[in-house]
Amino acid sequence: GQNIDQPTEMTATEGAIVQINCTYQTSGFNGLFWYQQHAGEAPTFLSYNVLDGLEEKGRFSSFLSRSKGYSYLLLKELQMKDSASYLCAVRNTGGFKTIFGAGTRLFVKA
Amino acid sequence: DTEVTQTPKHLVMGMTNKKSLKCEQHMGHRAMYWYKQKAKKPPELMFVYSYEKLSINESVPSRFSPECPNSSLLNLHLHALQPEDSALYLCASSSFGVDEQYFGPGTRLTVT
Numbered sequence: 001g002q003n004i005d006q007p008t009e010m011t012a013t014e015g016a017i018v019q020i021n022c023t024y025q026t027s028g029f030n031g032l033f034w035y036q037q038h039a040g041e042a043p044t045f046l047s048y049n050v051l052d053g054l055e056e057k058g059r060f061s062s063f064l065s066r067s068k069g070y071s072y073l074l075l076k077e078l079q080m081k082d083s084a085s086y087l088c089a090v091r092n093t094g095g096f097k098t099i100f101g102a103g104t105r106l107f108v109k110a
Numbered sequence: 111d112t113e114v115t116q117t118p119k120h121l122v123m124g125m126t127n128k129k130s131l132k133c134e135q136h137m138g139h140r141a142m143y144w145y146k147q148k149a150k151k152p153p154e155l156m157f158v159y160s161y162e163k164l165s166i167n168e169s170v171p172s173r174f175s176p177e178c179p180n181s182s183l184l185n186l187h188l189h190a191l192q193p194e195d196s197a198l199y200l201c202a203s204s205s206f207g208v209d210e211q212y213f214g215p216g217t218r219l220t221v222t
């Protein structure tokens with residue numbers, strides 16, 4: 001079967017660091033994506049990992065361990081505008097099919 | 111131009127109506143996708159077109175009919191929908207299947 005798990009909700013303080021975890025079990029693996037989605041809007045691409053390790057992109061970093069079926073998204077220097085849902089998504093080996101996790105709703109408070 | 115556009119933004123239709131959703135991208139992407147998203151749920155893949163050919167149909171009911179007239183356009187034809195089909199319909203494109211997807215703003219569909 002295919003399963004992607006993320007925490008449902010997280011709360012963090014402006015200026016802090018937050019880590020959003022994602023574990024997955026999928027039939028085949030060809031990359032893991034993180035997307036940000038504000039309420040009522042479309043998802044926007046944040047990061048992509050296909051090899052183990054850390055990818056850094058400004059305030060956002062994403063880590064992947066394929067052997068553990070585990071990824072995390074790290075957000076630094078949190079801003080109020082970072083309040084959104086964060087979707088972990090795994091692409092199957094075939095290439096076109098991407099399975100989305102249910103998303104983690106992040107609330108950033110002052 | 112990294113934009114995917116969708117029209118209309120909102121659509122209300124009766125169960126006997128026929129309507130179409132449109133999606134357009136000018137990034138030269140050769141893979142285009144339709145997703146359905148219910149409130150507080152993740153996007154669910156419906157269809158994938160690769161080089162204007164349907165490559166994935168996720169067992170979507172026939173009341174949804176996709177069409178890819180050319181490499182920039184993707185349509186979703188709707189007929190005899192049910193109230194449970196009310197959702198946000200997202201179009202996305204990617205350079206190819208292996209790349210990140212760019213999403214359009216979506217069409218919020220209400221079936222009455």
